Structure formats: structure tokens, C-alpha cells
Amino acid sequence: xxxxxxxxxxxxxxxxxxxxxxxxxxxxxxxxxxxxxxxxxxxxxxxxxxxxxxxxxxxxxxxxxxxxxxxxxxxxxxxxxxxxxxxxxxxxxxxxxxxxxx
Amino acid sequence: xxxxxxxxxxxxxxxxxxxxxxxxxxxxxxxxxxxxxxxxxxxxxxxxxxxxxxxxxxxxxxxxxxxxxxxxxxxxxxxxxxxxxxxxxxxxxxxxxxxxxxxxxxxxxxxxxxxxxxxxxxxxxxxxxxxxxxxxxxxxxxxxxxxxxxxxxxxxxxxxxxxxxxxxxxxxxxxxxxxxxxxxxxxxxxxxxxxxxxxxxxxxxxxxxxxxxxxxxxxxxxxxxxxxxxxxxxxxxxxxxxxxxxxxxxxxxxxxxxxxxxxxxxxxxxxxxxxxxxxxxxxxxxxxxxxxxxxxxxxxxxxxxxxxxxxxxxxx
Amino acid sequence: xxxxxxxxxxxxxxxxxxxxxxxxxxxxxxxxxxxxxxxxxxxxxxxxxxxxxxxxxxxxxxxxxxxxxxxxxxxxxxxxxxxxxxxxxxxxxxxxxxxxxxxxxxxxxxxxxxxxxxxxxxxxxxxxxxxxxxxxxxxxxxxxxxxxxxxxxxxxxxxxxxxxxxxxxxxxxxxxxxxxxxxxxxxxxxxxxxxxxxxxxxxxxxxxxxxxxxxxxxxxxxxxxxxxxxxxxxxxxxxxxxxxxxxxxxxxxxxxxxxxxxxxxxxxxxxxxxxxxxxxxxxxxxxxxxxxxxxxxxxxxxxxxxxxxxxxxxxxxxxxxxxxxxxxxxxxxxxxxxxxxxxxxxxxxxxxxxxxxxxxxxxxxxxxxxxxxxxxxxxxxxxxxxxxxxxxxxxxxxxxxxxxx
Numbered sequence: 001x002x003x004x005x006x007x008x009x010x011x012x013x014x015x016x017x018x019x020x021x022x023x024x025x026x027x028x029x030x031x032x033x034x035x036x037x038x039x040x041x042x043x044x045x046x047x048x049x050x051x052x053x054x055x056x057x058x059x060x061x062x063x064x065x066x067x068x069x070x071x072x073x074x075x076x077x078x079x080x081x082x083x084x085x086x087x088x089x090x091x092x093x094x095x096x097x098x099x100x101x102x
Numbered sequence: 103x104x105x106x107x108x109x110x111x112x113x114x115x116x117x118x119x120x121x122x123x124x125x126x127x128x129x130x131x132x133x134x135x136x137x138x139x140x141x142x143x144x145x146x147x148x149x150x151x152x153x154x155x156x157x158x159x160x161x162x163x164x165x166x167x168x169x170x171x172x173x174x175x176x177x178x179x180x181x182x183x184x185x186x187x188x189x190x191x192x193x194x195x196x197x198x199x200x201x202x203x204x205x206x207x208x209x210x211x212x213x214x215x216x217x218x219x220x221x222x223x224x225x226x227x228x229x230x231x232x233x234x235x236x237x238x239x240x241x242x243x244x245x246x247x248x249x250x251x252x253x254x255x256x257x258x259x260x261x262x263x264x265x266x267x268x269x270x271x272x273x274x275x276x277x278x279x280x281x282x283x284x285x286x287x288x289x290x291x292x293x294x295x296x297x298x299x300x301x302x303x304x305x306x307x308x309x310x311x312x313x314x315x316x317x318x319x320x321x322x323x324x325x326x327x328x329x330x331x332x333x334x335x336x337x338x339x340x341x342x343x344x345x346x347x348x349x350x351x352x353x354x355x356x357x358x359x360x361x362x363x364x365x366x367x368x369x370x371x372x373x374x375x376x377x378x379x380x381x382x383x384x385x386x387x388x389x390x391x392x393x394x395x396x397x398x399x400x401x402x403x404x405x406x407x408x409x410x411x412x413x414x415x416x417x418x
Numbered sequence: 419x420x421x422x423x424x425x426x427x428x429x430x431x432x433x434x435x436x437x438x439x440x441x442x443x444x445x446x447x448x449x450x451x452x453x454x455x456x457x458x459x460x461x462x463x464x465x466x467x468x469x470x471x472x473x474x475x476x477x478x479x480x481x482x483x484x485x486x487x488x489x490x491x492x493x494x495x496x497x498x499x500x501x502x503x504x505x506x507x508x509x510x511x512x513x514x515x516x517x518x519x520x521x522x523x524x525x526x527x528x529x530x531x532x533x534x535x536x537x538x539x540x541x542x543x544x545x546x547x548x549x550x551x552x553x554x555x556x557x558x559x560x561x562x563x564x565x566x567x568x569x570x571x572x573x574x575x576x577x578x579x580x581x582x583x584x585x586x587x588x589x590x591x592x593x594x595x596x597x598x599x600x601x602x603x604x605x606x607x608x609x610x611x612x613x614x615x616x617x618x619x620x621x622x623x624x625x626x627x628x629x630x631x632x633x634x635x636x637x638x639x640x641x642x643x644x645x646x647x648x649x650x651x652x653x654x655x656x657x658x659x660x661x662x663x664x665x666x667x668x669x670x671x672x673x674x675x676x677x678x679x680x681x682x683x684x685x686x687x688x689x690x691x692x693x694x695x696x697x698x699x700x701x702x703x704x705x706x707x708x709x710x711x712x713x714x715x716x717x718x719x720x721x722x723x724x725x726x727x728x729x730x731x732x733x734x735x736x737x738x739x740x741x742x743x744x745x746x747x748x749x750x751x752x753x754x755x756x757x758x759x760x761x762x763x764x765x766x767x768x769x770x771x772x773x774x775x776x777x778x779x780x781x782x783x784x785x786x787x788x789x790x791x792x793x794x795x796x797x798x799x800x801x802x803x804x805x806x807x808x809x810x811x812x813x814x815x816x817x818x819x820x821x822x823x
Contacts, residue, residue: 023524029551030523034516036548037509045517052516311716311771314709333769342774344737366718367734367772369742374730415737 010074010081011090013067018088021067024060031056105339109285110151111178112142113298114166115158116290116305119179121198122226122279123357124299127306131158134290136169141326142288143173154178154285156298186228188212195221202229203237210244214251222263230357231364233374238381238409245385253392269353270386271393271400276346278356282323282338286330293322294330296338299359311366334368343369345376348418349411350404353386354379373410380409429525433487436474437694437705438467440503444495446533447573450604450631452763455710456495462697467507469723470695475514478521482693482727487525493705498532501541508549530555531600533570535579537586546593557590558600559583559621561614565607584621591622598625598665603644605635611647616654619664624816626666630787632763634779641786648790656798665816671795673756674788679741679749689761689773690735699723703735706762715766718773734773735761743774747781753788757781 013021031053040046064081067073067090073081074092082091116132134142146153155170157179162170178184184198188209197220199213206213206225217223227233233241248267255262263269269277281287281297288294295301300321303310309317324330336342338358346356346369356371364372387403394400408414442453442460477483490511492504508528515523528549534557536542546553559580560566567578590597599618603611611628618626630636630644648668655661655669689704700719702708707718721727741749743764748754759776768775802808 026526027524030512030516030526033549033552034512038513045513049516309716313714314712314716317716334772334775337770337772337774342742344739344742345733362771364730365733366731367774368770369772369774370734370737372730372733412733412737 006094007082008074008092008094009089010092011071013071013083013088013090015088017063017067018083018085021060021063021083022085024056024063027052027056028060105280105284107149107284107286108152109154110142110146110149111154111156111285111287111298112139112146113156113287113289113301114139114162115160117158117160118156118298119158119184120200120298121156121178121182121184122200122297122299123228123230123355123360124297124302125228126298127302131160132290133158133162134292136166138290138292138326139166139169141292143169145288145326147173152176155180189216192216192219197222198224198226200226200228203227203233203241207237207240207244210247214248217248217251217262217264218255218260220262222265224265227378230360230374230378231372233378235377238377241378241381242385245381246388249385249389253389253396256393256398257396265353266382267386267389270351270383270403271390273352274401276340276349276352276354276356278340278346278354279358280338281358282332282335286323288326289322292326294324294326295321296323296332297359303359337367337369343371344418345371345411345415349376350406351376351379351383353382373412376410376412380406380411384409429487429489429527432485433489433525433527434483434485435489435491435688435692437491437493437692438462438470438497438504438507439494439694439696439705439708440467440492440497440500440507441495442697442710443499444533445499445535445572446496446570446579449569449571449606450602450635452631452633452706453495453710454713457710460697460710461500462503464503464506466695466697466699466723467503468510469699471507471511471514473723473726474693475518475520477726478518480727482732486521487527488522489527489529491529491531493531496533496535497530498536498539498542501536501539501545505541505545505548508545527552527554529553532557533579534559534583534586534590538589550593553594554597555590555594556597556600556627557583557586558602559587559618559623560601560607561610562617565610565614568606568610569602569604587621587623596624598627599623601626601628603628603630605637605640608640608643608647611644612651612654615651615666615668616660619660624664626664628667629758630780630783632758632760632777632780634767634777636779636783641782644783645786645790648787649793652790652794652797656794656801661798661815662811663816668787669791669794670756673791674753675755676752677740677754682755683739683741685738685740685743685761686759687738687761690732690738693727695723701727703732704762706760707765711762712766715768715771718765738773743776745776745778748776748778753785756788756791757784 031049034049035053038046038049073090076092076094079092079094082093083089084091112134114134116128116130117126120126143153153173153175155175155177157177176182182196182198183194184200186200188199188201206227245267248264252262252264252267279297286294287297287301289301304319304321307319309319310321312318323332332338340347354375357375358368360375361371362368364374383403387405390400390403440462442456443458444456474483497504514520515526532555537557546555560570563578563580566580566583570579571577572579601614615626615628651666652669655664655666689706692704694702694705694708696702696708699722701721703718703720705711709717718731720731751757757780761773764775764777765773767777799808802811
């Protein structure tokens with residue numbers, strides 16, 4: 001058992017791969033904040049937003065699945081992977097009840 | 103060699119003929135006082151400068167002639183004819199044709215027809231600031247028309263000079279206007295200016311942008327009493343002009359007045375000036391290639407893929 | 419998997435900066451403020467803001483707007499005086515970028531420099547909540563109360579603003595733990611540098627971006643006083659172990675060496691690569707070229723929302739390099755590295771109408787800074803080496819963000 005929020009480097013992606021997820025990450029945030037101001041009154045844009053949110057989420061998750069498959073990163077129950085956009089490093093971050101250092 | 107002050111341009115009157123890019127907007131006569139003229143000549147003698155008088159259209163009072171001839175000189179508006187219209191024929195060796203771009207394009211054949219009769223023609227475009235990229239093809243065509251005549255004349259061993267095309271053929275380094283560096287202008291008020299255009303701006307109250315409250319228009323860079331004082335003189339020099347120091351449109355006027363007017367910085371040429379100079383440079387390259395085949399031995403002008411050095415500045 | 423963004427310095431140096439001068443009004447009348455033409459009348463209208471946004475987004479393919487990322491800056495005066503307008507602007511930018519499939523939708527930020535007085539207002543807080551992942555906000559607090567109140571006083575009175583700002587710092591540092599503050603040093607502030615930086619650290623501000631004003635205000639002996647203050651600060655930071663979590667931009671490892679005119683000839687300042695728009699809808703190469711920022715020279719207007727940008731007026735900025743604008747003394751200077759300039763101050767102080775004349779009023783202050791900076795790093799690294807911690811520090815050291823204006 002480890003303490004709260006243990007963090008361990010488990011891998012690295014290429015610059016192109018980092019750019020891909022960073023763009024998706026930014027877009028996801030942008031869509032989320034846009035959703036706070038767009039309403040169904042603006043039908044065309046609202047529909048476009050909903051569609052884009054779905055597509056972006058899928059692409060986002062696909063990236064992690066694809067990279068995890070490619071690099072075989074260490075994982076843990078209750079753990080999350082994080083990426084550092086400055087260094088392209090991947091970290092395994094554990095909350096409570098995590099076994100990532102074992 | 104680094105340019106140094108060699109010429110003193112003396113504007114004899116406010117209405118002296120415009121001979122370069124800038125029109126002279128001054129309509130009222132204001133003859134340089136004869137004592138000022140004498141002092142200007144004395145300054146030129148002491149500084150070892152060649153004197154270039156710029157004449158008004160009217161005849162000067164007789165007493166001026168003796169003073170004027172007290173030193174070797176060139177008379178712009180007399181020895182060098184300046185015209186704002188394309189003449190049907192020329193009766194002098196050396197002519198300055200001041201012309202708008204659209205008129206040059208429209209009258210390219212008339213101008214070409216004059217080339218066999220002149221030793222040197224300086225074409226001076228008076229509305230460079232209006233040049234649009236859409237005019238590039240037309241200007242190229244006009245240059246091609248003039249080039250064809252020049253090549254044929256050279257093949258006949260006749261060598262007329264046309265500043266915008268033939269100067270570049272033999273130049274191996276920048277040879278620009280060099281206002282404030284190679285030459286300086288003195289106006290009827292006894293003050294120095296980088297060139298006549300700066301005097302016109304001062305007289306017509308064009309703000310020099312130095313003080314937003316006073317909207318001051320002064321442009322002088324010294325006077326006959328205190329001598330020359332050119333602030334930031336280094337910015338007139340080629341090595342302080344980032345776009346120009348790497349450029350090989352060696353014949354370009356690199357007009358600092360136009361620079362100041364269009365980019366607000368003396369050392370930075372406008373897009374229009376660069377494009378026009380490069381179209382001329384490339385036309386000179388074509389002439390050079392044809393003349394080389396005809397047996398002339400001219401310095402190589404390289405092929406380039408830009409017409410504005412600004413577009414490739416990162417490569418420098 | 420839950421993914422977190424660990425990125426705290428965002429697209430530094432590669433994003434387009436677009437500045438909205440939403441108002442020329444401010445609650446304060448700071449004594450060192452370079453904005454000589456502040457007023458209560460020039461407030462941006464929604465129509466002007468919209469026209470500017472439309473122009474900018476319409477020209478996605480122009481070389482002026484092709485950068486991959488964008489930072490929309492909001493300044494004043496005090497920008498949060500116009501929070502309603504700002505909120506409307508940001509909503510419009512977001513929805514328009516999305517509607518147009520503009521490439522900036524994938525990479526944008528909204529950035530604010532505020533005096534912090536109404537940071538906790540309901541409207542500002544609501545705005546922060548709404549745009550949280552795309553915001554960066556810097557509150558300006560100058561240090562201790564006596565240092566802050568020396569300059570940052572209310573308009574129309576000599577009352578200092580420290581108390582009204584400092585009460586918002588905990589909320590701000592909670593919302594933006596990595597944010598830094600901007601401190602400006604003028605001649606009268608010199609005795610308070612050390613205590614002020616330490617005070618800001620104590621307030622929980624980890625990053626202190628501090629710089630001397632570029633204007634010609636420095637008196638005889640100021641450099642010596644400056645150096646003494648920095649030395650004292652160096653000792654306090656090092657002896658107190660504050661270097662592990664905090665950074666102060668006065669101390670930088672990239673400073674104090676000679677520079678080569680061929681290999682190290684970049685311009686310091688980003689003027690011309692930025693775009694500022696004011697209440698009249700005029701465009702500027704940077705906000706420092708708007709009339710309210712200039713003592714003498716006329717504003718350097720490069721266009722407006724109706725006619726667009728006059729590319730010729732940008733050419734001097736985009737061809738500027740370090741050595742062409744520098745004096746021979748600057749070019750030959752043995753400690754040239756890290757010596758900064760402000761293009762707007764250069765222009766304002768120049769003998770002619772040019773951006774190619776470097777103002778050198780800051781020279782002796784830079785040299786004093788270099789001496790203290792050398793002392794700081796020599797002392798710090800020796801300490802770390804003796805403690806066997808140098809390598810660890812090098813890997814984890816807090817870095818200065820390159821915030822220079």
C-alpha cells in the first residue's frame with residue numbers, strides 16, 4: 001500500500017504523439033467550456049457541439065488505449081496515467097489503495 | 103568602399119524642379135538668398151563636395167550666375183532635363199522621366215522608342231506607394247518591352263543607360279540613393295535636409311510624429327551656421343538596414359523618404375519598393391543572360407525565388 | 419483512466435498574443451505607471467470588440483494569424499472594470515472559433531493582468547468558473563505594504579491599495595497555484611526589494627516576476643543600492659532554503675555573458691508579433707505603441723478593424739534584431755546576456771522616428787543585477803554541492819517564466 005497521490009514515471013511518448021493528445025485535451029476542455037454557454041436555442045451549433053464532444057472523447061480514449069497497447073505501460077487498480085506536456089513523460093499516479101509501487 | 107559624403111544638392115528655390123520620387127508641392131517662389139548660396143558653396147568647397155544645383159523653371163537673377171559658376175557643378179533642370187511627360191523626342195543626353203506606374207505601363211512603347219536617342223534615362227516612379235501586387239504582370243511586361251530594345255541596341259554596340267534596367271547589369275554591390283550618407287540637400291532657408299522631399303514635408307506641415315502634442319513638422323538636420331547634425335545617422339547606412347544588407351537588387355533607390363513615409367522607419371523599405379526593385383532586378387537578369395550569349399562579359403545575377411526579401415528574411 | 423494536464427507553462431513564445439485594451443481607466447494611479455494617457459472615457463464598445471474578433475478570425479490564413487496557438491490578453495487600465503464586456507468577448511471568441519472550425523479552438527488562453535481589487539467580485543468569480551481551464555490571471559502586488567503603497571495608490575488620493583489587494587491573494591493562489599505576480603521597480607522602490615520578494619513568497623506566491631522600469635529614472639547610486647538589496651535577497655533565499663519552491667526573475671542562470679551578433683542576434687521583445695486593439699478599433703504592434711502609453715511620440719497605428727493591417731507598418735518590427743538597434747557599447751558588452759529592453763520605450767525615447775534605437779537607461783542596473791546574480795548562483799551551487807543536493811535541485815528547480823513586459 002502506498003500513500004496518497006504517489007507518482008511514478010512509467011514511460012514516454014514521441015513528440016508527435018504528445019501533440020496529438022495535447023490537441024485533443026485542449027479541444028475537450030474547450031468543448032466543455034463552450035457547453036456552458038451554448039443552449040439548444042442555437043440548434044445548429046448545439047448539435048455540432050454535442051457531436052464533437054462525442055467524437056473528441058472517443059479519439060481521446062482511443063489515444064490512451066493505443067499508446068497503452070503500444071508501450072505496455074505499468075498500470076494499477078485505482079491508478080491514473082498522466083502526461084507531462086513539456087517532457088512527453090507518462091506517469092502513473094495513484095490515489096488511495098493503490099499498488100503501483102509494488 | 104563605405105559611402106561618404108560626396109554631393110551637396112542646393113535647392114535654389116522652393117519651386118525648384120522635383121527630380122526624384124517626391125513631387126514638389128511648393129508653388130510660391132522663394133529664392134535662396136545670395137548670401138546663403140555663397141555660404142552653401144563655401145561649405146561644399148570646404149567639405150570637398152560636388153555641387154548639384156536644382157533649378158526652378160524661371161530664369162535666375164543675373165547676379166546669381168556668377169556665384170553659381172564659382173565652383174564646378176551639375177545643373178538639374180538645365181544640364182539634366184527633368185520631365186513629367188513622356189516626350190516625343192529628346193534633345194539631350196541625360197533625361198529624368200518622372201512618371202506614374204500606370205503611365206509607364208501605358209506608354210512603354212513610347213518610352214522604348216526614346217532609348218536609341220539618349221545616353222542615359224532615369225525613370226523615376228512617382229507613385230510607388232500605390233503599387234499593388236495585381237500590377238506585377240503589367241510592370242513585368244513593360245520592363246520586358248524596354249529590355250527588348252536595350253538588348254537589340256547593345257547587340258548593335260549602342261549602350262544607352264536606363265537606370266531601372268542597365269544599372270544592375272554591372273553593379274557588384276549596393277548603389278542606392280544614399281541620402282544623408284553620400285549626399286545632403288540644402289534648402290533656400292539655409293538648413294540641411296536628407297533630401298528635398300524632407301524639406302517639402304516640413305514646408306507643408308507633415309508631422310514628423312516625434313511629438314503627439316505639438317505635431318511638429320521639422321525635418322532639418324543642421325544648418326550652415328552650425329553644420330550637419332544627423333541624429334541616428336547609422337540607420338541610414340546599409341549595415342543598419344536588415345532587409346537591404348542581404349539584398350542584391352543593387353540598383354534599388356532604397357529611398358529613405360519613402361521608407362519613412364510607408365514603414366515609418368528610415369531603414370526599412372516598403373513591400374512596394376522591394377517588389378518593384380526585384381522585378382527590375384529580374385528583368386536585368388534576363389537582359390544579362392541574352393547579352394552573355396551575344397558575347398558580353400557581365401557579372402552573374404543569380405536566379406531567386408522571391409520578389410520581396412521580407413518573405414525570406416528567416417533564411418538570413 | 420483520468421488524465422491530468424501537468425503543463426504549467428503554456429506554449430511559451432509560440433502563441434500569437436492579441437491584446438484587447440478594453441478600458442484606459444483604472445481605480446489606481448500608480449506612480450511608476452507607463453500609461454501616461456489613462457482616462458475614463460476610452461472604453462471599448464461591444465461593436466468594436468466584435469469587429470476586431472471578426473477581422474482576426476476572418477484572416478486565419480494570413481501570416482499574422484497563422485500561429486498554432488493564441489493568447490487573448492485583456493488589459494487596461496484595469497481590465498476587470500469591464501468584466502461584462504470581457505465575458506461577452508470571451509463567449510463570442512469561443513463560439514465563433516468553434517463555429518468556424520478555426521484552428522485556435524484547439525489551443526487558446528485568456529490572460530489577465532489585474533490590480534486584484536475586484537478579483538473576488540461575483541462577476542469576476544463567475545467568469546473564472548466559466549473559463550477555468552483556459553485562464554491565466556496575474557495579480558499585481560508589489561511586496562510589503564509600505565513598498566506596495568509607495569506607488570500603487572488610488573486615483574485622486576494618496577491612499578495605498580495594499581489592503582484591498584492582499585485580501586484577495588489567498589483566493590487567487592488557491593485558484594491559480596502556479597500563477598506569478600509582476601513587480602515593478604523604480605528608483606524609490608529600491609530599499610524594499612528584499613523584504614518585498616520575501617513577503618510575496620510568504621503570501622504563497624511562488625513566482626515573482628520582477629523588473630526595473632526601462633524609463634530613464636535612475637539616480638546616482640541606485641545601482642549600488644540595487645545590488646545590495648539583491649545580495650541581501652540572495653542570502654535570505656539561500657540561507658532560508660526558499661530556492662526549492664520559489665523563483666524570482668531577478669536571478670537567472672541565463673544572464674551576464676557576452677553575446678554574439680550573428681548567433682545570438684534575436685530581438686528581445688515580441689512587439690509586431692503581437693497585436694493590440696483599442697477602444698477606437700485601432701491596431702498596434704503592442705499595447706506600448708498606443709497613444710496612452712507614449713510620452714512624446716505619436717501612436718504607431720498599424721491598421722484598424724475596418725481597413726485591416728497595413729503590412730508596411732509592421733515591417734520594421736519583424737526585421738528587428740538585437741545588434742542593429744544596439745549601440746556599439748551594448749554590442750561589445752561583456753555582460754550583455756539577459757539585458758532587456760522594451761520596444762515601446764525605445765521608440766518613445768528615440769532621437770528619430772524609429773524602433774531601431776535601443777534605450778540604455780537600464781544599463782547600470784543590469785550590470786548591478788549581473789553581479790548579484792553571479793553571487794546568487796555561486797553561493798547556491800556551492801551550498802548544494804556541499805550538501806550533495808545539486809543534481810536533485812537541477813532536476814526539480816523552479817523556473818522563471820519568460821514574462822518580460
